[in-house]
Amino acid sequence: MRKICFACFLIVSLIVTFSSVANAIQFKRDRSVTVPKGEVIEGDLYAFCEILTIDGTITGDLISFSRFANINGTVQGDIISAGRNVELRGVVEDDFRVIFARKVLVNGFVKKNVTVFCRDFFLAKEGTTGQNVLFHCRNSNIKGKILGSIYGIGGVAELTGEVGKDVDVRKILKVSISPTSHIKGNLKISGNDIKIAPEALIEGKIEKKEWISKRIMFSSFILKLNWLIAAILIGVLTIKFMPRLTQNIIVEIQQYWKCMGIGLIALIFSPIAIILIALTFIGLPLSLLSLLFYIALLYLSTIFVGIVAGMLILRLFKKPFQVSLASMIVGLLVLHILFAVPSFGLVVRIVTLILGFGMVVSGGLKFIREAA
Structure with missing residues (x-):
């Protein structure tokens, strides 16, 4: 040129x-x-x-x-x-x-x-x-x-x-x-x-x-693909090495309204608690750890909702209703497609975040009680 x-x-x-x-x-x-x-x-x-x-x-x-x-x-x-x-x-x-x-x-x-x-x-x-x-x-x-x-x-x-x-x-x-x-x-x-x-x-x-621009579209596609691959890898590790915790979290979907309430409260008040901890003299390291833990839970919430969604989809094809690699991949792919829909995708993201966060918090607390 x-x-x-x-x-x-x-x-x-x-x-x-x-x-x-x-x-x-x-x-x-x-x-x-x-x-x-x-x-x-x-x-x-x-x-x-x-x-x-x-x-x-x-x-x-x-x-x-x-x-x-x-x-x-x-x-x-x-x-x-x-x-x-x-x-x-x-x-x-x-x-x-x-x-x-x-x-x-x-x-x-x-x-x-x-x-x-x-x-x-x-x-x-x-x-x-x-x-x-x-x-x-x-x-x-x-x-x-x-x-x-x-x-x-x-x-x-x-x-x-x-x-x-x-x-x-x-x-x-x-x-x-x-x-x-x-x-x-x-x-x-x-x-x-x-x-x-x-x-x-x-x-x-x-x-x-x-x-x-095509460059922006390609970069966006690569970022989304990386997110999907990372979510699948983390999901595989969670299912393989923490099967009991995974099962406790998945079971919580039976009380989805309870999970929605817990998730909404936890999403709102957790950042406030982290800020209050950071204001104390010795609370800054603890607040940073809490923030990292909060971000990790946010990430896991989408993965577990994806697993449940995949289990429900595979059940339509006469597949066993159980946690598996196939159900996780199918569910995450479907969620990823729904997230890309204008306007409706935003609603799906919010519901997924609240529901998944509630499932992780409720199932995690149940796992801690059983372990104690």
Whole structure:
């Protein structure tokens, strides 16, 4: 992809070159290239350097292959730049285009379009573009004034400035429209985390569409798969090495209303007790141990509800109603699927947590009494 973009970049450069036959063309190649204030370069300037500084005037186009480019003067034609950092504080009377950059700052005036493909793009409060802004960046912060429209893709975008026409941003991981934003046209957003301040002034229509990147979906899938595998392993160890405790906990499902009550009370008051213990002088280590124990019980609660659910499901297929590896796997898989259902999944999670916590507490206390 980078090779294709670079080839396109060279083609554009050649087109600009051959369209400027009537103009003088200057090539400057050095570690540092500077056009001082008051100096006027007639025609186009091609700069190949480490550091480029433009404080004067270029009557044609500026084609820059510079690691650091600082344009503080005036360019009467286009700017086409490829480099690490590009900062514009001057005036561009045509288009401003940047690719392969780490940071692009526009703190000046661009009469026509701004097109940037970079990691970080900043349109400062004093920055102004006469037409459209097109960006494909990891981070975009737009505080200035855009007389045209915004078209953007990817990363994190924040808008606090003024847009004369439409805003169309897609595949954004996170987008924020601040209270000071003023969009005179329509707002169209396709993103994962969309925040639009109520105070933001949007004169046109608002169209929001949720979008989740494949990377986020894959990461979420891996996390859920890891949770499922870990739950199965812990369940296997519990069943194998603590069969009596497991049986005592499973039996408690026969009094599920009692388990719901115990689970609700234990879930609410256990954190309060842990905090009160932590407030004492010697209670901090004990409170940390209690917190770890509380988290372990929360984890086990889902596993035991999964075992019971699997036993009930397998009984429908004429299987024995008993604790087994198959019942645990089936039950946890079913719970995992139900958890993923929007809205309903949240209800299932809450009921599972309360019921399972009550089963573990009640069955655990019964096991301690029998052991004593």
